[in-house]
Amino acid sequence: MSLFATKPLDVILADAEHESLKRSLTAPQLVALGIGAIIGAGLFSLTGIAAAQDAGPAVVLSFVLAAIGCAFAGICYSEFSTMIPIAGSAYTYAYATMGELMAWIIGWDLVLEYAVGASTVAVSWSAYVISFLKDFGIAFPAAFAASPFEPVTLPGTTTVIQGIINLPALFIVIVISGVLIIGIQESARLNSIIVVLKVAVVLIFIVLGWSYINPKNYEPFIPPNTGVTGVFGWSGVLRAAGVVFFAFIGFDAVSTAAQEAKNPKKDMPIGIIGSLAVCTILYVLFSHVLTGIVNYTELKVAAPVALAIDRTSYTWLRPAIKLAIILGFTSVILVMLLGQSRVFFSMSRDGLLPKVFSAIHPRFRTPWRSNLLFMVFTGAFAAFAPISYLGEMTSIGTLFAFVLVCIGIIIMRRTHPDLPRPFKTPLVPLIPILGIAFNVTMMYGLGWSNWARLFIWMAIGMFVYFGYSRKRVTAANPTPTQ
Numbered sequence: 001m002s003l004f005a006t007k008p009l010d011v012i013l014a015d016a017e018h019e020s021l022k023r024s025l026t027a028p029q030l031v032a033l034g035i036g037a038i039i040g041a042g043l044f045s046l047t048g049i050a051a052a053q054d055a056g057p058a059v060v061l062s063f064v065l066a067a068i069g070c071a072f073a074g075i076c077y078s079e080f081s082t083m084i085p086i087a088g089s090a091y092t093y094a095y096a097t098m099g100e101l102m103a104w105i106i107g108w109d110l111v112l113e114y115a116v117g118a119s120t121v122a123v124s125w126s127a128y129v130i131s132f133l134k135d136f137g138i139a140f141p142a143a144f145a146a147s148p149f150e151p152v153t154l155p156g157t158t159t160v161i162q163g164i165i166n167l168p169a170l171f172i173v174i175v176i177s178g179v180l181i182i183g184i185q186e187s188a189r190l191n192s193i194i195v196v197l198k199v200a201v202v203l204i205f206i207v208l209g210w211s212y213i214n215p216k217n218y219e220p221f222i223p224p225n226t227g228v229t230g231v232f233g234w235s236g237v238l239r240a241a242g243v244v245f246f247a248f249i250g251f252d253a254v255s256t257a258a259q260e261a262k263n264p265k266k267d268m269p270i271g272i273i274g275s276l277a278v279c280t281i282l283y284v285l286f287s288h289v290l291t292g293i294v295n296y297t298e299l300k301v302a303a304p305v306a307l308a309i310d311r312t313s314y315t316w317l318r319p320a321i322k323l324a325i326i327l328g329f330t331s332v333i334l335v336m337l338l339g340q341s342r343v344f345f346s347m348s349r350d351g352l353l354p355k356v357f358s359a360i361h362p363r364f365r366t367p368w369r370s371n372l373l374f375m376v377f378t379g380a381f382a383a384f385a386p387i388s389y390l391g392e393m394t395s396i397g398t399l400f401a402f403v404l405v406c407i408g409i410i411i412m413r414r415t416h417p418d419l420p421r422p423f424k425t426p427l428v429p430l431i432p433i434l435g436i437a438f439n440v441t442m443m444y445g446l447g448w449s450n451w452a453r454l455f456i457w458m459a460i461g462m463f464v465y466f467g468y469s470r471k472r473v474t475a476a477n478p479t480p481t482q
């Protein structure tokens, strides 16, 4: 079988029929799944930093730009997810359009988005928990809440210590993996409850904060460029778009649950585009209020929301808001890890990965062994890796996946023009081309060191593919299937 042989669509769909993942998710649950994965560390930690360092109050425009890039990709995801409504997401789409090698590349790349993304948010979760405990006078030993590769400055001091292990981050990964093993419905239910809380916090912040906006804080709206590209001015707005892109990551996780949706043809586009639209509106309003209450020059802090709350008369809300944010991060980790196990589930079913990744628990009907293995992988990254590396790897990996999905739509229109498309991307090839352009531009902005890391990760992937997967697939299919 050739490296570029695609997997025929009827075979993909027939394979999925034999699998026993439960079809139980409804449209509102899918939107909640999307919001669960989207609103998290990006909004609550990065907005302030992007405003302070790159865009000033115009960070609002950066959110709009990043949303436009995501919307193009989201529309393409929607078309695929109604045409191929099974687990595996971008990996499966690539198998149907670009062949086995590209499918492998994207499946391997998605580990960066989902598993490494979950580790990134677990580290942010840890930081918020430590700060929450501190508000109650409980001091968690700093060395046990930090990576050994990232020196930490103790809050309120100039003392720098060396981390040993990030135990809270490891803890939350273990707990969430346990929930995922117990069941998709249980996970979706927990997610829905958290999403209500998380959206409530954002709305409360917007509504209560609105009257504390000081219009002077919006002057200048786009601070003049300092002479360095990306530091304020329009180039700063663009750079900030690359930073806050992280806040949108996750809407595509909805597509990994397509095989568990009750009515995927109708509900997948609602889940993907609906969650993206809700979050975009919330982000724009949230960042407008944040930069209106606190001057952008003061926003370079880890918890900008807490700082803004302190400028209002609602300081008593501070612990409740922190707690809701912590829960909010929890659902991001949940959906990311869910997406990860579903992608590897599909790759394993296709023979590209060992069967352990598609073994379904007889009672819980979840890929429990895969959940356990990813608990170890994600937990190790969360416990030991520095957050800045993790965050940027997540972004570049996700952008790469978006680009490949947009390319896939153009290819699929040529190779399968007559296939029923319950949801059709308008203006093909314009929309996918714009998606590619926007997302490649944001990838470019992440700089060469991230490209190098992406390249190393992909090189490891090629090693596994040619050393294991390729041999297994060839042995299982001695004659070409197409």
Ligand code: ALA
Pocket (backbone or CB within 6 Å): 037, 038, 039, 040, 041, 042, 043, 117, 121, 246, 247, 248, 249, 250, 332
């Ligand atoms: N969008 C997710 C977050 O911001 C990954 O936490």
